[in-house]
Amino acid sequence: MEHKLYIYNTLSRKKEQFIPLHDDRVGMYVCGPTVYSDVHLGNCRTFISFDLIYRYLLYLGYKVRYVRNITDAGHLEGDRDEGDDKFAKKAKLEQLEPMEIVQKYSIGFHEILSIFNTLPPSIEPTATGHISEQIEMVKAILESGYAYEIDGTVYFDVEKYNKDLPYGILTNRKLEDLLEGTRELGGQNEKKGRLDFALWIKAKSETLMQWPSPWGWGFPGWHIECSAMSTKYLGTTFDIHGGGMDLQATHHTNEIAQSQACNHTAPAKYWMHTNMLTVNGVRMSKTAGNGFLPKELFTGAHPLLERGYSPMTVRFFMAQSHYRSTLDFSNEALQASEKGFERLMDGYSRLQKLQASAVSSVDTTSLRSKCEEAMNDDFNTPIVIAHLFEALKAINLVHDGKETISAEDLEELKTVFSVFIEDVLGLKSEDETSGGNEAYKGAIDLLLNMRLEAKQNKDWATSDKIRNELTALGFEIKDTKDGFEWKI
RNA sequence: GGUACCUUGGCCGAGUGGCUAGGCACCGGUCUGCAAAACCGCAUACGGCGGUUCGAAUCCGCCAGGUACCUCCA
Missing domain, CATH: 3.40.50.620 (HUPs)
Structure with missing residues (x-):
């Protein structure tokens, strides 16, 4: 091999x-x-x-x-x-x-x-x-x-x-x-x-x-x-x-x-x-009585937690540290992981919609070898994640139209992201819209297209009403250069 | 008591002799009708005291604090 x-x-x-x-x-x-x-x-x-x-x-x-x-x-x-x-x-x-x-x-x-x-x-x-x-x-x-x-x-x-x-x-x-x-x-x-x-x-x-x-x-x-x-x-x-x-x-x-x-x-x-998972620096164990049950973590039903965290957030949190280091478990650390994980996964789905250009102005070609190098060094998953975040920067810049990527590089980047995020790190999207049906998605798109029209007519009252009410229902609306993105 | 290991910027967390990890938070800026998102910039961190070296977070010694194992526990 x-x-x-x-x-x-x-x-x-x-x-x-x-x-x-x-x-x-x-x-x-x-x-x-x-x-x-x-x-x-x-x-x-x-x-x-x-x-x-x-x-x-x-x-x-x-x-x-x-x-x-x-x-x-x-x-x-x-x-x-x-x-x-x-x-x-x-x-x-x-x-x-x-x-x-x-x-x-x-x-x-x-x-x-x-x-x-x-x-x-x-x-x-x-x-x-x-x-x-x-x-x-x-x-x-x-x-x-x-x-x-x-x-x-x-x-x-x-x-x-x-x-x-x-x-x-x-x-x-x-x-x-x-x-x-x-x-x-x-x-x-x-x-x-x-x-x-x-x-x-x-x-x-x-x-x-x-x-x-x-x-x-x-x-x-x-x-x-x-x-x-x-x-x-x-x-x-x-x-x-x-x-x-x-x-x-x-x-x-x-x-x-x-x-x-x-x-x-x-x-x-x-x-x-x-190595061990710790709570306030002390090893989590059954006998010490400081153990968290996964269910308590998901629901947030624990005195040390402000709220619940999703399974993939927790998995990401663990992958952010090396397996031979102790990992300290805290509400604050989980919050940071949650944000980071969300940003990574947003970038991952954004990557799927990226438009290719004739040439690349960003260099993402070494991503696979960098990730392999990290994993080859005693399974250093935190370094892999660091490399993915570096590439994420490039994805966002291309998405914003500030940089370009060739079709060939784009394909490789998609492959590497998919392989390392899903196959190796075992992370999967928890985005609920991905499982929704087409009619429902179409309805939301319709509303947001109506908002886009209102915006073009400088009808801020209508545009804000649509956005605010969707937000109140739990949607997250993001305007992009010439359209919109949404998720729950 | 014995044996190991650990101590990194506000938080989490990589890094084992020179080449600023990364994430989150903060602050400033770009963009935007506003907002969000995104992007850019920003902290010149390595428990303390000595030593080795041209050069140490990284090697050595001492000290302080912490943890684990020696009893069931992933």
Whole structure:
């Protein structure tokens, strides 16, 4: 492939040229949600970030198999490897079956991501659908000697693993440091090492979701599902593994250890981590209670918001920052994005109506390569947007008759705008007139043509009446050099 | 306590050694019957103190403030 895409790899802590394992095919695994409650905006940011990455890989011509799991079992309330899982707890609370909880929040998750215009992954496997694969993996890890069973629960032996392979490779930490950094944790159980984690957990009689296994009835630990499912669908080694930064230290570290112990090879070549969405500088999280639900954002029903913001405004807002930077969420920042997004999209629709001239007096020919260059540099979407705004200037000048553009350049500009705005950034117009019917549009045009006549007759009273009343109905009227534009 | 990371003009946010990112807001101007839109101009920003260098927001050191991870969380 003729491109130079660079990706920041958490493993090496630097940007590396992206070279897929199998020339034009890419395997990408992203850790999905645990569906025991509504997704908040911080969760959405990660999935939108990976959507942008997925879209750009497709743009480059790769055949991408994008796997994003749904965790619907085995995720415990704490890290003590004891107690019931999150679904069972929530099920008791809402007086539902655990699978009703899973169904309810899976549907909600898909609805929200669809509203944000994210592309569905190629495969979306669930933990409960892969119990036997997980059991097989635990067996293999036991056989390789990196796990031990105590009374129906199987633990991963971190210290033994670390003797052969570096456990803290993803966070650049030594085992001694990890063991030292001890803030005394209560609730000791029968684990041998403090860092050991459960691969399989023995069920109690009251446990709602449990399956038979060689170690008795139980359920899988949280980390094993991703190892099992990524191996099944992408192979023992694949190209990209992604997720939120908060998963790096524990979940992904454990995933690497498990996969290595079972498959004797590193699971992923490139590890990508998206940064957190913050509110007043503090990470948005379920437990901190500062989470925004997407619906609250759309309707404005939140104490920190003055009003609602559209899904595409939010998507644009996120694309304006780099995925590895924290992004601070505020009413003011969203307002700025809303304005900017609207201006960009207005320019985009204006571009479609531009008249070509014999020659170009503006230079827009390098736009595509500039945008590609930005994306090739670790998916730098804010730079892409900056380039689009530069081109927007040219579009407006041509529209105002102050500059000209040739037919050839105009075609290319239209293509590049369409490709980067719609295909890569995944933004779409929310202009309601685009979906309106012809008769309705014709009626508005008729009114505005009558106003144009009145203007020509200097009948300002009639012309202003038409404009003011349409404005009062929610229309936005703009006069142009020899006509008008309108939208709702 | 340990380990990282961050601190950019009013706000958001790119940028890793010289070549003013971009958006929003403000102000001034062009255009317009008026308005809106559009366009042009405008802020010479890089937490503080030192150092390296011909030259640093960008490298190094110290200090201050903040955040994250080490406990479930995208």
